[in-house]
Amino acid sequence: QVQLQESGPGLVKPSQTLSLTCTVSGGSITSDNYYWSWIRQPAGKGLEWIGRIYTSEIGRVYTSGNTNYNPSLKSRVTISVGTSKSQFSLKLNSVTAADTAVYYCARGSDAFDIWGHGTMVTVSS
Amino acid sequence: QSALTQPRSVSGSPGQSVTISCTGTSSDVGGYNYVSWYQQDPGKAPKLIIYDVIKRPSGVPDRFSGSKSGNTASLTISGLQAEDEADYYCCSYAGTYTLFGGGTKLTVL
Numbered sequence: 001q002v003q004l005q006e007s008g009p010g011l012v013k014p015s016q017t018l019s020l021t022c023t024v025s026g027g028s029i030t031s032d033n034y035y036w037s038w039i040r041q042p043a044g045k046g047l048e049w050i051g052r053i054y055t056s057e058i059g060r061v062y063t064s065g066n067t068n069y070n071p072s073l074k075s076r077v078t079i080s081v082g083t084s085k086s087q088f089s090l091k092l093n094s095v096t097a098a099d100t101a102v103y104y105c106a107r108g109s110d111a112f113d114i115w116g117h118g119t120m121v122t123v124s125s
Numbered sequence: 126q127s128a129l130t131q132p133r134s135v136s137g138s139p140g141q142s143v144t145i146s147c148t149g150t151s152s153d154v155g156g157y158n159y160v161s162w163y164q165q166d167p168g169k170a171p172k173l174i175i176y177d178v179i180k181r182p183s184g185v186p187d188r189f190s191g192s193k194s195g196n197t198a199s200l201t202i203s204g205l206q207a208e209d210e211a212d213y214y215c216c217s218y219a220g221t222y223t224l225f226g227g228g229t230k231l232t233v234l
Contacts, residue, residue, distance in 0.1 A: 071222060
C-alpha cells in the first residue's frame with residue numbers, strides 16, 4: 001500500500017530556507033489523479049495546511065506543477081516534484097522561530113487519507 | 126483567511142454521544158461539501174475519519190458520523206469509548222486553499 005516518508009534537516013537557522021522531501025512508496029505521485037500536500041503542526045497547537053501539488057502522466061507526457069498555497073505563507077513557499085516521480089518537496093524561505101513545527105506530507109487536497117509520520121523541524125541559531 | 130472555529134474541549138462518559146462543531150463561512154464550509162474530520166492521538170499523525178461531510182473511510186466505525194448545516198459542520202461520536210479520547214480536527218476545502226479548525230480535545234470521563 002502507499003506510504004509516505006518525510007526527510008530533511010531537523011535544524012534550520014533563522015532567515016535560511018527549510019527544505020523537506022516526501023518519498024512515496026507503493027505508488028507514484030503521477031498516478032490516480034491525487035493531490036499531494038504539506039501540513040505542519042507547532043508543538044501543542046493545531047494543524048496548518050501549507051500547500052498542495054498535482055501532477056499527472058498520460059502516456060509519456062508528464063505534466064507537473066499545478067500548485068496551491070496557504071495565502072499566509074504563499075510568498076515564502078514552493079512545492080515541487082522531484083526528478084524521481086516518487087518524491088515531492090517543500091521549500092520555505094526566510095524562516096523564523098514561528099516556523100518550528102512537525103511537518104507532515106499527506107495525500108489529498110481537502111481529505112488527507114494517507115499521512116507520513118511527520119518530521120520535527122526546529123528554527124534556531 | 127482564519128482557521129475554522131471548534132470548541133477547545135468536549136467531554137462525555139462511556140456510552141454517551143458527543144458532538145463537535147466546526148464553524149466556517151460561506152467561502153469554505155458553507156460553500157462546498159468537502160469537509161473532513163481527523164482524529165489525532167498524542168505524538169501520532171492525524172487519521173482521517175470523515176470526508177465529503179458524511180462519508181467514512183473503510184475501517185472507521187459507524188459510531189462516527191458527520192453532518193453539515195449552513196456554515197457549520199459537525200462530528201458526532203455515539204457510544205463513546207475510552208479509546209476515542211483524542212484531539213479532533215475539522216478541515217474544509219476553500220477553493221484555492223484548504224483550512225483546518227483549531228482542534229477539539231475530547232475527554233472520556
